[in-house]
Amino acid sequence: MIEINEVTKTFPHKKKPITALNHVNLTVKEGQVVGLLGENGAGKTTLLRAIATMLTPTSGQILVGGHDTVRHARHVKQLIGVLFGGETGLYDRLTARENLTYFGTLYGLSKHETKVAIDELTTRFGMKDYLDRRVGNFSKGMRQKVAIARTLIHDPAIILLDEPTTGLDITSSNVFRELILQLKKQGKTLLFSSHIMEEVQALCDSVVMMHKGQVVYEGQLEVLYHHEDSEDLNYIFMSKLARGHSA
Numbered sequence: 001m002i003e004i005n006e007v008t009k010t011f012p013h014k015k016k017p018i019t020a021l022n023h024v025n026l027t028v029k030e031g032q033v034v035g036l037l038g039e040n041g042a043g044k045t046t047l048l049r050a051i052a053t054m055l056t057p058t059s060g061q062i063l064v065g066g067h068d069t070v071r072h073a074r075h076v077k078q079l080i081g082v083l084f085g086g087e088t089g090l091y092d093r094l095t096a097r098e099n100l101t102y103f104g105t106l107y108g109l110s111k112h113e114t115k116v117a118i119d120e121l122t123t124r125f126g127m128k129d130y131l132d133r134r135v136g137n138f139s140k141g142m143r144q145k146v147a148i149a150r151t152l153i154h155d156p157a158i159i160l161l162d163e164p165t166t167g168l169d170i171t172s173s174n175v176f177r178e179l180i181l182q183l184k185k186q187g188k189t190l191l192f193s194s195h196i197m198e199e200v201q202a203l204c205d206s207v208v209m210m211h212k213g214q215v216v217y218e219g220q221l222e223v224l225y226h227h228e229d230s231e232d233l234n235y236i237f238m239s240k241l242a243r244g245h246s247a
């Protein structure tokens with residue numbers, strides 16, 4: 001479970017600091033697949049980074065599996081797998097296998113456990129043909145698959161993905177969607193940001209809509225559809241934003 005209590009994050013900026021997160025409260029329950037929606041600059045990446053222990057909130061607290069992201073960052077890191085759009089975190093000079101082995105070791109897996117995990121992920125993502133090639137020469141989709149495999153190498157219970165399908169072709173996006181559904185079946189908790197409404201509609205149980213650093217809506221998709229008398233998430237999203245915080 002992820003519990004976010006009154007989290008504010010400001011970044012220093014000349015005279016007036018930028019408030020990226022403004023008193024955010026949010027709970028993501030175990031086994032839920034949650035889509036994080038919001039315009040550019042709404043605070044999605046900042047929120048994911050804070051949950052991932054990569055940023056310290058200016059005020060408020062985040063608990064992941066009951067552990068404080070600031071005081072028990074090491075514990076939290078073991079529980080989560082993170083992938084931020086654009087940053088694969090892979091070493092270009094290493095092969096895909098070497099990269100995955102490196103991250104497995106980093107998470108404290110034994111040689112055998114790492115090998116088993118790599119075999120499983122390689123099969124799942126169809127990476128066999130290029131497992132022993134250097135990542136530096138990979139196409140974007142190949143890279144993204146290795147990056148997602150890296151995120152999952154230690155079998156985390158909670159997975160945070162920031163715009164995971166941006167830049168992927170249809171085939172790779174479909175592989176990703178299939179993966180989300182598999183992870184959901186395994187009971188994993190997933191929180192991912194996306195600008196692709198169709199993707200969110202197809203994969204998520206619930207959505208969180210952010211606007212200017214605040215959560216303007218949080219709830220199950222089914223409830224939202226019923227309440228708004230529409231199943232057009234794009235339309236609902238725009239009307240929520242127009243109505244602002246009072247919605």
Ligand SMILES: Nc1ncnc2c1ncn2[C@@H]1O[C@H](COP(=O)(O)OP(=O)(O)OP(=O)(O)O)[C@@H](O)[C@H]1O
Pocket residue numbers: 011012018019020038039040041042043044045046047
């Ligand atoms: N390290 C930083 N220093 C200063 N300002 C930052 C920093 N990181 C984020 N911000 C600011 O915080 C706000 C929220 O940014 P964030 O990246 O979280 O938005 P986002 O919802 O992920 O947007 P996008 O959809 O474009 O990825 C923006 O105004 C951004 O400029």
Ligand SMILES: [Mg+2]
Pocket residue numbers: 044045046162
């Ligand atoms: Mg972002």
